[in-house]
Amino acid sequence: MSQNSTKVMIAEVFNDIANGIKSGQFKKRVRIGLTILGSEHGVEEMVRAAELCKAKYGNFDIVLIGSKVDADFEMVEVATPEEGHKKMTEMLEKGELDGCVTQHFDFPIGVSTIGKVQTPGLGKEMILATTTGTTSTNRVEGMVKNAISGIAVAKANGIKNPKVGILNLDGARQVERILNETKTAGYDFEFSKSLRADGGAVMRGNDLLAGTPDVMVCDSLTGNLLIKVFSSFTTGGNYETVGAGYGPGVGENYDKLVNIVSRASGAPLIAEALRYCATCAENKVLDIARDEFKSANEAGLQEFIDKTAKKANKTESAEENVKMPPKKVVTFSIAGIDILELENACKTLWKENIYSESGMGCTGPIVLVAEEDSEKAMEILRKSEYLG
Numbered sequence: 001m002s003q004n005s006t007k008v009m010i011a012e013v014f015n016d017i018a019n020g021i022k023s024g025q026f027k028k029r030v031r032i033g034l035t036i037l038g039s040e041h042g043v044e045e046m047v048r049a050a051e052l053c054k055a056k057y058g059n060f061d062i063v064l065i066g067s068k069v070d071a072d073f074e075m076v077e078v079a080t081p082e083e084g085h086k087k088m089t090e091m092l093e094k095g096e097l098d099g100c101v102t103q104h105f106d107f108p109i110g111v112s113t114i115g116k117v118q119t120p121g122l123g124k125e126m127i128l129a130t131t132t133g134t135t136s137t138n139r140v141e142g143m144v145k146n147a148i149s150g151i152a153v154a155k156a157n158g159i160k161n162p163k164v165g166i167l168n169l170d171g172a173r174q175v176e177r178i179l180n181e182t183k184t185a186g187y188d189f190e191f192s193k194s195l196r197a198d199g200g201a202v203m204r205g206n207d208l209l210a211g212t213p214d215v216m217v218c219d220s221l222t223g224n225l226l227i228k229v230f231s232s233f234t235t236g237g238n239y240e241t242v243g244a245g246y247g248p249g250v251g252e253n254y255d256k257l258v259n260i261v262s263r264a265s266g267a268p269l270i271a272e273a274l275r276y277c278a279t280c281a282e283n284k285v286l287d288i289a290r291d292e293f294k295s296a297n298e299a300g301l302q303e304f305i306d307k308t309a310k311k312a313n314k315t316e317s318a319e320e321n322v323k324m325p326p327k328k329v330v331t332f333s334i335a336g337i338d339i340l341e342l343e344n345a346c347k348t349l350w351k352e353n354i355y356s357e358s359g360m361g362c363t364g365p366i367v368l369v370a371e372e373d374s375e376k377a378m379e380i381l382r383k384s385e386y387l388g
Contacts, residue, residue: 029060030281032274033088033100036066038081040263041239047071049270056271060278063097092256098281099248099257101273103265107133111251112146112220113260114153116276117211117230117243124211127154127162131223131246132260140171140340141305143217144178145293148301149250150215151189152292156285157276163192165203165213169222172202173338177388178304187299228262231269240265245273248280252293257281311385322347325355330368334378337386339365345386352380 036046047069050062054073063074065084076091078084085105091097107113112133119126129150136142147164154162164179166172183189191201192213203212208226218226224246231240246260259277261270293301337345342358342365349356349369354377357368369377381387 030098030278031061031063031096032278032281033063033065033076033091033097033102034270034274035081035084035088035100035102036064036069037078037084038103038263039265041266043067043069045267046270047073049267050274052267053271053274057275057278060282062274063091065091065100088258089256092258099259099277101245101259101261101270101277103261103263105249105258105260107249107254107258108251109134109137111135111249111254112142112149113249114150114247115223115227115243115245116157116247116272117227119209119211119230120233121206121210126211126213127157127215128223128227128247129153129215129217130220131227132220133249134220135251138309139219140174140178140308143169143171143175143219144301144305145252146219147175147179147215147217148292148296149289150217152250152289153248153280153285154214155292156280156283156288158279158283159214161190162214163190164201164215164217165192165194165207166201167208167216167218167222168202168204169218170339171219173336173388174308174340175217176201177385178301178308180388181304182296182299182301185299185304187296187301228264231262232264235266238264241268243269243272244276245269247273247276248285250285250289253290254286257286322350324350325353328355328370328373330355330357330370332369332371332374332377333359333366334369334374334381334387335366336388337365337367337381341386342367345381345384348384348386349377349380352376354380 034050036043039046050073065076065088066078068077076087078087088100092100112130112135115128115131117126117128127150129146135145151162166175193199194203194207195210195212196204196206227246231243235241240262245265248257248259257280259273261273345367346356346358354369354373359366359368
């Protein structure tokens with residue numbers, strides 16, 4: 001080791017000791033990058049975000065990546081946003097940064113971002129899984145894996161036993177069924193219960209506002225829309241102030257901690273995004289995600305996903321003509337069936353000579369049957385795995 005390297009190492013050790021005495025914490029400070037080019041609000045807003053974060057938290061280091069500015073931060077100069085992303089990636093790969101906050105990043109298929117919002121109903125923080133990216137090209141598989149990623153991020157942020165809710169979207173009931181099967185087979189997690197009287201793990205709009213679950217599972221397009229509304233509902237949309245942004249990109253074996261904010265994000269939100277990224281870095285969120293996916297896969301996660309996909313493909317390819325039984329007055333409603341499987345559920349009952357109709361109740365899709373057929377219909381739908 002050269003004399004200069006030894007001096008640098010000694011200087012770093014003394015700096016760490018001094019920082020530890022000052023803060024009362026002697027753990028290694030993480031280094032979080034912030035790309036400052038490309039914001040709709042200008043470079044000054046990005047620098048203000050770093051200054052707000054430093055004043056509020058101050059227990060991790062922020063490295064600015066962009067054009068030269070007059071600020072009390074380590075600075076890495078680049079000329080364009082594209083150069084900034086290239087430099088950011090290089091620094092992450094070399095271990096010069098523990099994480100980075102940026103306005104745009106191309107994640108591979110299999111990786112999506114886990115956002116964090118502050119809900120207006122009760123002022124509760126809630127994790128949105130997910131907000132950008134594509135976990136899977138299959139909607140149901142993507143949402144199932146979003147749940148695993150959301151659990152990992154929740155644990156990295158200090159929630160030891162996060163409760164999971166599934167937003168009432170197309171595919172939600174299939175997602176619930178797959179997660180239930182994985183849970184029964186040994187993957188340990190808890191479902192949340194809707195605050196509405198009928199309860200259940202499938203969440204309603206009220207649950208979004210109240211922040212009922214710790215982790216709200218949805219697809220990325222829905223999550224992207226939700227986080228924009230949550231973060232800027234007091235400003236009219238052009239300046240995001242509330243929450244911690246779109247969050248870290250998480251996947252089964254992803255290895256770079258990159259947190260996303262919007263080009264419309266303002267300094268208060270970006271300051272929280274920096275803290276969010278630092279917490280994820282300190283608690284090694286990507287390692288936690290890897291362990292969570294390993295545990296879920298050992299319990300049979302992929303097998304349960306494949307079984308559901310195979311069932312859907314088989315139904316789509318079937319060309320059999322199912323004859324509708326004679327009509328009856330249908331007054332008994334069966335809830336809990338996914339909208340994507342509703343028509344097939346009806347046809348399954350027709351095959352057993354039970355007349356049924358599809359409908360939409362206040363809580364979602366329903367199958368309607370006659371009162372005298374209700375017990376048999378529910379038994380058939382359970383056996384055919386349309387009901388949990």
